Amino acid sequence: MSDLQRLLASESPRVDKSPVILGPSMNPATVSNALRRSERGYMRALCDILSEQRETVSHLQAELGKREDAIASCSFTVTPAKGTGSRKVGRAKRNADYLAMRLESIAGLHDAAKHLAGGIYFGRSALETEWFRDAQGLGIRALHPILPKRLSYAANWRVHLYDEAGNEKDSKLGSWPGVDIRAEWPDKFVVHEPKVLGPEPPTRQGLGRVLVHAGMFWKWDARSWMQFAELHANPWRVGYYDKGVADANDIENLKRGLLELSGMTTAVFASSCKPMFLEAKDSTVHGDIFRTWCAEISKVVNGGTLATEMDGEGGSRSAAEVHEREASKLKVGDGRALDATLTRDLWRPLIRRQFGDEDAEQFCPVVRLDTIPAESINAKTNRIFGFVDRGGRLDMDAVREDLTGYAKPSDTAVVLQPLGVAGRAPAADPSKASTADAAPSAKTPANEDE
Secondary structure: OOOOOOOOOOOOOHHHHOOOOOHHHOOHHHHHHHHHHHHOOOOHHHHHHHHHHHHHOHHHHHHHHHHHHHHHOOOEEEEOOOOOOHHHHHHHHHHHHHHHHHHOOOEOHHHHHHHHHOHHHHOOEEEEEEEEEEOOEEEEEEEEEEOHHHEEEOOOOOEEEOOOOOOOOOHHHHOOOOEOHHHHOOOOEEEEOOOOOOOOOHHHOOOHHHHHHHHHHHHHHHHHHHHHHHHHOOOEEEEEEOOOOOOHHHHHHHHHHHHHOOOOOOOOOOOOEEEEEEOOOOOOHHHHHHHHHHHHHHHHHHOOOOOOOOOHHHHOHHHHHHHHHHHHHHHHHHHHHHHHHHHHHHHHHHHHHHHOHHHHHHOOOEEEEOOOOOOOHHHHHHHHHHHHHOOOOOOHHHHHHHHHOOOOOOOOOOOOOOOOOOOOOOOOOHHHOOHHHHOOOOOOHHHHHO
């Protein structure tokens, strides 16, 4: 198999099929140790913890899923690069048409975009590009995901492919610091490193660093809440007996009766034995803690709690509009960061390999995730009418196609009529009006009034 087609790293080593799962043994010490190791470039321990939390903290998965699905649901738009002169415009259009054609052939492109968006949580994400060549030229067959824990950093903060637990297929990948994949295999990997924690270096990026303690405390509280429910959700069944009066048989009957009493069951006790049912005093502390950590997770991931918690003022229309604007900002920001990564690691290499360096640098098409919310037809109509009412001039056919997507009807087409017009008698042709119609008769009501 040629180097063009060969997959170099997308298949994980065997050890990654059995990740480290801490379960109840997760505590602040293990988390802090993983955070310290990640700052030195070793990402495996922290990524295993973050993966485990995403699988077990349902609220965390729900919030992260919203943000990633927002990117996966976007379509790609391809626009030719701007240029001057007919030759440059022609080259820009040719490149855009070619890239748009190849874009359609990439298997699982939106799943790949969702995987890259996961870098928001882990701090980094990567794909391996599977190139192919056919009669039309170079193309991309598929984009294969790489586990974030395999992406480590050396002293120069450049991302390396490093299998901390070893790699039975390639010894280089199992020896620190691994392989600088951008230098070793140019144009072979898409590496996304979103800056979600401001100016921090790559080893300290990713919302997971902020969320890891929140997820741990969420799990602690959920476990304690279940233990509390197991102990206190049902009333305690307590039996009393008079010492020296109740015999062994009475005491045994008391035990049995307390165990069997439920629903429609009845029991008869000796007068010296008294069953009692003690109701535990309810505690709201677990629910309060649980809701607090849910809210903190929502704020970190999506900037607010409205999309998850709808109570009190949170359900007001104004609050919903504020949340929608904030969610839209996050979606646009995530999309722009991903656009830059894909242009650098995917679209520009495709144009360079197919058409040369000059085309890649000067005439690379602009490919964007369509993250801007679509304008409603009412808002667009009001904007158009406001422009026209103030003297602006617009092509009616162009406006029709923009608003409705329909072309100008032909002269022989049967056209739809506004409500109230359909079914109304056709208007009389003024050119065929009679003289009597043109001037009112002396017997008309108008003359009679005069």
